[in-house]
Amino acid sequence: MNKRKSVITKNFKDLEVIRKLSPKQKREIQNYYMKLIGKKVPLYSHQYFYSRTGVFNKEYVPTNIYHCELVPKANHHPYNRAYGDKNMCDVLFPDENTGHTYLKNINGYFYFEGNPVSEEDAISSCQNLGRVIIKPSLKSKGKGIEIIVINDGKVSTGQTLADLFKQYDKNYLIQDCIRQHPDMAILNPSSVNTIRILSYRSEMEVLIIYSVIRIGRKDSVIDNQSAGGISTTIDKKGRLGKYAFGGYNEDQIEVTDSGVTLEGYQIPCYDKVIDMVKRLHLRLPFFNLLGWDVAIGEDGEPVLVEFNVDPGLSQSAFRSGMGEYTERIIKELWPRKNSWF
Numbered sequence: 386m387n388k389r390k391s392v393i394t395k396n397f398k399d400l401e402v403i404r405k406l407s408p409k410q411k412r413e414i415q416n417y418y419m420k421l422i423g424k425k426v427p428l429y430s431h432q433y434f435y436s437r438t439g440v441f442n443k444e445y446v447p448t449n450i451y452h453c454e455l456v457p458k459a460n461h462h463p464y465n466r467a468y469g470d471k472n473m474c475d476v477l478f479p480d481e482n483t484g485h486t487y488l489k490n491i492n493g494y495f496y497f498e499g500n501p502v503s504e505e506d507a508i509s510s511c512q513n514l515g516r517v518i519i520k521p522s523l524k525s526k527g528k529g530i531e532i533i534v535i536n537d538g539k540v541s542t543g544q545t546l547a548d549l550f551k552q553y554d555k556n557y558l559i560q561d562c563i564r565q566h567p568d569m570a571i572l573n574p575s576s577v578n579t580i581r582i583l584s585y586r587s588e589m590e591v592l593i594i595y596s597v598i599r600i601g602r603k604d605s606v607i608d609n610q611s612a613g614g615i616s617t618t619i620d621k622k623g624r625l626g627k628y629a630f631g632g633y634n635e636d637q638i639e640v641t642d643s644g645v646t647l648e649g650y651q652i653p654c655y656d657k658v659i660d661m662v663k664r665l666h667l668r669l670p671f672f673n674l675l676g677w678d679v680a681i682g683e684d685g686e687p688v689l690v691e692f693n694v695d696p697g698l699s700q701s702a703f704r705s706g707m708g709e710y711t712e713r714i715i716k717e718l719w720p721r722k723n724s725w726f
Contacts, residue, residue: 576601
């Protein structure tokens with residue numbers, strides 16, 4: 386819990402504008418949370434997001450409350466590592482478009498096209514994959530993701546395949562690069578620009594808490610905001626918000642690096658993305674709160690890149706905690722047992 390606070394407190398020092406909460410605003414926040422959970426909450430998250438966005442909202446969710454209370458009450462924490470492994474995505478959803486995976490390394494064991502192989506056979510099978518993406522399967526925030534080219538057993542990084550495998554050690558995968566819809570590519574051609582959706586399951590109903598788009602910066606292959614990308618909200622009709630947020634002191638970006646004005650930009654086939662998320666969430670009964678990363682293929686069909694069993698909150702871009710569902714979700718989750726303990 387202190388780690389969560391220290392991260393956001395450190396980021397707070399980097400903001401260009403510091404807005405202090407008024408006594409009235411502090412009372413409004415505490416009254417709101419006293420009614421919801423029966424106790425007062427730390428105010429550092431509210432002050433951070435108020436300072437960053439310029440929008441005061443009593444419904445901002447304190448980072449420690451969200452990650453240390455709400456998520457482990459919503460999700461069965463002991464299953465996080467197994468279900469959160471990116472190598473399991475196509476196993477859990479074999480009938481869905483999850484992109485094509487050539488090679489998996491799971492706990493040190495190799496699988497090529499789904500079949501167990503030795504390391505020697507894995508190297509032999511990957512000799513001429515061409516342009517592919519390699520990424521760790523148990524890490525988040527875009528860490529370790531690279532686009533490489535493999536021809537005649539040589540890797541564009543200058544390594545041999547054996548050296549590449551040694552570098553990644555274990556728990557990684559090599560996939561075909563997603564060919565995204567032209568209307569998504571124009572936002573930033575060098576990265577696959579994905580839609581992050583936060584969904585919540587309440588009995589047989591799946592609520593879409595919010596959608597944001599993550600857009601890479603010029604020449605970057607990663608779209609994650611934490612890795613240098615930018616993000617902005619998507620409304621219920623699939624249109625982008627006016628402002629995007631980048632690094633912790635980079636706010637209110639109106640135009641992408643490729644020159645596209647964000648406000649009102651229409652995301653293609655957005656309804657298909659929402660339908661996919663609602664359909665798939667019902668197939669993961671141990672997780673009531675999930676973050677989904679979805680790309681739009683060049684044919685207009687959604688491609689599930691991954692799902693996150695410990696999702697963050699895009700409170701800067703969203704300018705709220707969990708929007709219209711904040712009170713409902715907290716009331717449903719708070720009485721439940723924390724799966725950490």
